[in-house]
Amino acid sequence: MTGRYPVRYGMASRNIMRIVPFLSAKAGLPPNETTYAEMLQEAGYATALVGKWHIGTYCDNTGCQDPIGQGFQYYYGVPLTNLRDCRGDSNVFIAWDEHIYRDIFITYIFLLWGSYSLKKRNIIGRPGFMILFAISTILCGGFYAFIQGIKMMNCLILENRKVVEQPYTYDNLANRMTQRAVNFLEVNHDKPFMLTMSFLQAHTALFSSDKFTNRSKHGPYGDTVEEMDYSLGEVMATLKRLGIADNTFVYLTSDNGGHVEEITEDDVREGGWNGIYKGSKGSSYEGGIRVPTVVSYPGIIPAGLEASEPTHIIDALPTIADVVGIPLPEDRVIDGKSMMPLLTNTRTMSDHEFMYHYCGGYMHGVRYRPREGSISYKIVYMSVRLIPGPHGVEGCFNTYACQCYGSSTDYHNPPLVYDITNDPSESSPLDTHEPFVQDIIGKVGGALEVHKASLSQVPYQFSLLRLLPRPWAQPCCGVFPFCSCREQSGASSLQMGPTMEPPLSVSRQVR
Template sequence: MAAQFRHIPAAKHHGPRTDEESLSWVREGVSGNKMAGVLWMVVLSAVLPMISRADDRPNFVFFVADDLGIGDVGCFGNDTLRTPNIDRIAANGAKLTQHLAAAAVCTPSRSAFLTGRLPVRFGMAGTDRPLAYIFLAAPSGLPRSEVTFPQMAKDHGYQTALIGKWHLGLNCKWVGDHCHHPNKFGFDYFYGFPGSNAPECDPDNVTAGATGKFAADRIYTRFRVWEVALSVFLGLLALKYFRYVQWKTVIVFSVVGWSTVICTYAFWANGRQFNCVMMRDDDVIEQPYDVSTMTPRMTLEATRFLEERKAKKEPFLLEVSYWNAHTALLPYKEFRGKSRHGLYGDTVEEMDWSIGVVMATLERLGLTNNTFVYFTSDNGAHMEIGDAGGWNGKYKGSKGQGGSEGGIRMPTLVQWPRKIKPGTVVTEATSQMDIFPTLAEILKAPLPQDRVMDGRNILPLLGGAKKPSPHDFLFHYCGDRLHAVRYRPRKGKVTWKAHYASYNWEPGTTRCGVDRLVCFCDVPFVTWNDPPLLYDVTNDPTEDRPISADSNPKYREVLDVIMKAVAEHRQNLTEVPNQFRIPLFFPRPWLQPCCNFPYCNCQEKVDLSPLKITAQ
């Protein structure tokens, strides 16, 4: 066989051969040995398509902003914030004008993005209160049974990294088990914060806007755990008085109850120390972290990851998950006072700078043409915190309002020069859950068959196909309550939206008020509609004109179809453990990450000079 292989003629040109040319080349070289020729043809017929597909596979870079409104980005209509690098992605690729988050708060939204599934299917939808993961020392988090698209990419030979925010849990039974850690869900490398950037992470508490003293004085009093503990204690005393229980029972339950109160208050009142934690893989490297240096450090890590992948010629999937522009608002010193919108605008422009550095690195390394770049936000701007929050453009509603366009319609862009034409605009309804099946299509990977996948492949739409959304229906949840439903008939051009809940905004506004921080999902924050209010969001995207039987003859027909779909959807939901139930909500001291026990205090030293940081 080796002797025959040496007589194979050289290629007649230097370009890549087609599969047919390669097979012809083999036939000529092995003509003296028919069996060898047949064998080579069989082997190469199987291998060459696989090699071709491997060469066609792109790299992936995902930029995920935090609490960024669709009205905060230049290419979506903002002319007072400078976002040239984000806008350049739109110019070089596709702009998705009706791209929707599966929830209007961080934790459920991010879990849906990674899994391609509605959070209510695996217990991550939240409840009316709480809506998101709060304590690092709580045992709740993304269930290990879930499959993520980073895991799929890793299984197909990609090196994967998450740089920045996780917010999907950390530990289960002890501080080092890291059962909810990003490394357990497909990320080979993690550099960032397992929780979230919150107002408490500001050491001076001056950038939290209307949130004030976030932890101990406001949120804690909403749950009033101390009132519950006191009521239980008094009830036990009454039972003891009537001789229904023994003193031992009173003492045990009182100790447990008050320990829960004291522990919870301690974690809330010292949130910066306990929750503002930076990690590199399994190690805590900074506690509490310095928010002001976070974006430059993340940017440096991202560029190093790309350079290492290029040097090793490895395909990669990189997610850069920013804290920008979630309070606490502490941009790096070079960006402060440079925008026209205070610290909020400064943080948005800082993020745009970072994205520019990462994109320039791709270009410098010759990776741009075959890299799938995706930019989005986890949920809408937080209007309730005034100047510390962003803008949702013409769309009503805010962060936390899972049925409102302002809470879930995201500024989203996709660039892939090899497949997506510059200036493409996708107006059909799409979802962040679509990323999983779209990547599966690109990688020719099978989707999980043992679960319901809510995402759909949107590659044809990104390629410019003039066709309806792949979604007949999109179900919009607030916590575990269904607030609205989108319906896209296969015929026509109209997308309908039925609102089962309306938000009780402050008069003259589309926010719930600065004294509330966020709209919750049930009364008194919402009013339930029976029948639901119906809107044509194609021609009335601001939802100013509800459809009625008198104004549109299709009213009853459309509403009947939606209500039937809702009934079928609810039948297809299975009961799963709720990751936000009260027993999992409270922090456990033995789950608290700590870099320097018992002080839990350390600082990472990083040389940022290679970045040459300058504001726009």
């Protein structure tokens, strides 16, 4: 969205929680960041986002973190993410503590026993005991009710700023989002437009419509991928039907590698597969960060071109700016580079000499592309510790999600150095005693110091206070906590702009 490393605006976590856990939390993309949607909106483009957001919805006197506040004139989708909670399979807290209900019960019994002991020893009287009993019941019962209410609080669909379904169901969900995207194209095809589709597939909980269920030989995961492919096909077919396919830049990528630890008790893979690449989602191994990307721009990008040079997802903003012909923001560091020289075959080398691989707020490695030759190197300072799992795959099976620091990580001094071009599986680190390898370590170390010096002190988005839910900021289609509504079948108003005004203190309004 920003063309910048998340560490520059406080979105690089230094604790175990690396995502925004509650829809009403204050953590998220700061409103003073410039997204490509804001740049394009200012250039006269109609802008829309359909699908997942998950980088904040909180509004205060500095602005709003939600899509409408970050440059999208139309939004329809899930403002948090697709969680197993939303299907009722499990609970986000159980992912961190599978004995959470037992722990609540034990805590409650301990508090009652302590209160009774104080009364029995005449330290407190009957009124004091009743007060402690009430406090214990409210605390433990309230926490239990809070956990049970996660689905209601986090699993909802927004259209602009209006809650249209809470909690959401998976019935026809992929089709609903596809239809919103198609409608946006039909309404705006005769003027400049930008549509971002952020698919919920193939994040767990996996889901697919009846048409795609049990269709793939790769099980539920394959079903979801096939339905996503169908959705993309509908969008591409709409571009062709409207006669604008040859004048539209299309960019398709993924936000991370497969989550190989997602394996059910029935031994069904639900998190994908990373092939020859080591590691998983959440790690800085190639299996966590190397993703496929497909680009289309007929007449500008040659058909069949394959670019194997290292690029980065933060390259999206400068690439879009290059395609549209608008300048980049000059008031901040933009880390991304335009991919257009590579995609038009006017350059054969990536503009990225160094690419920094963070795991949360921790520097795990650096990719180095020398300005001569054809080999890229990867220098690894920290790495997650992988253990064998089912199907002969290694992953973070002891923690479910790879952690960035602590006992499940390894520190490397000297760092590991890989010829990532010829050893993409990261199986054979180079000999650090070799002079040319020492030279690589020295050059990368110098670049890393320059990068660190360019970082400014910014508000940390993953502090405990920012991560906690704020009931007064909870989106609700009723009276909190009695939030419940269902979207009308086939409803598709496509109203551009916010349908629920932010607080009057918000300084930046949607144009």
